Amino acid sequence: MTIDVMFPYYGDVAMMKAAVDSVLKQEDRDFKLTIVDDGYPDDTLPAYFAELTASDSRIAYSRNEKNLGANGNYRKCVGLIQHDIVVIMGADDVMLPNYLSTVRQAFREPSVSIVQPQVEVIDELGEVYLPLADRIKAAMRRRATGSSSTAVLQGEPIAKSLISGNWLYFPSIAWRADAIKAHSFRPEYDVVQDLALALDVVMTGSRLLATDTVCFQYRRHRESDSSVRALDGRRFDEERRFFDECAADFQRLGWGKAALAARLHLSSRLNAVSLLPKVVAKRAWVGLGKLLGHAVRF
Incomplete structure (x- = not known):
């Protein structure tokens, strides 16, 4: 084969x-x-x-x-x-x-x-x-x-x-x-x-x-493409859209625990927080706002 x-x-x-x-x-x-x-x-x-x-x-x-x-x-x-x-x-x-x-x-x-x-x-x-x-x-x-x-x-x-x-x-x-x-x-x-x-x-x-x-x-x-996208917030904009879609899909399947995990997306939030010092060092203020918003918004 x-x-x-x-x-x-x-x-x-x-x-x-x-x-x-x-x-x-x-x-x-x-x-x-x-x-x-x-x-x-x-x-x-x-x-x-x-x-x-x-x-x-x-x-x-x-x-x-x-x-x-x-x-x-x-x-x-x-x-x-x-x-x-x-x-x-x-x-x-x-x-x-x-x-x-x-x-x-x-x-x-x-x-x-x-x-x-x-x-x-x-x-x-x-x-x-x-x-x-x-x-x-x-x-x-x-x-x-x-x-x-x-x-x-x-x-x-x-x-x-x-x-x-x-x-x-x-x-x-x-x-x-x-x-x-x-x-x-x-x-x-x-x-x-x-x-x-x-x-x-x-x-x-x-x-x-x-x-x-x-x-x-x-x-x-x-300095991968995903890293650059993360610093200016584009990665997390995309991730949020994806998590919202997954939460709805999982809920339709009756997978309540998976749907909750998608809504919380804790590892993604922690990743955004971990990048904050690098964003500040680069003075990427637009990205800073997007990362903070992703980390705390529900």
Whole structure:
């Protein structure tokens, strides 16, 4: 069973090449790598991609005629899925050699549509580290999965856990193709589209499997797009709209505890509070007002 590795690309060339190389070094060789270039401006790329596709028939490459943005390129990748299992990989992340074999094994569990393996967090230099945000994610994951090395979760418990604090690492997730195709990414979101997709799948009754096998390295950038959006308040405007929508959806399903967690969105509020010193230091006064409003408004 071939696994689709969808690779939406825009960004650092060296990190992209390292990510591609990590796919090609997988122990499990049954994959199809599809690179969708969103028009990154680098004159060396045409020759690199031409050589890549000529050297390996499992690699396909296309370049968008116009820049679609992250969400648009994700949705294009969904439309190109050909096989039953798919991962939409980050172009600066790294698959460890056992990644594909790990998720393939996990999908032997019946009715699982989402597989979240264990990840290492790396910085811009590729060094493994664990910043505060990821220590919190790890704690929330342990709370959801317990002491089991493999946990299968579904329904309101996983919805409540993820809406309380998203401990998933989207680029490392493997999906059933039929589940991701049924929903795709909501076009109105630019920051929480990954969590929205996971919850859409969960709300249809699908199950999530979390395994403790470390097989992926997630790169944490200090000044990511989501960080910039957070400082000027845009991230939290989007999160509030999303939480309100989730609260209504959960309530319709009779998931009262999950709906309450969505309305409270405590981890999001705490994140806004944690950014206040940085906003003050940058004198981003508009952002300061938005962050304070997000932190205290109900």
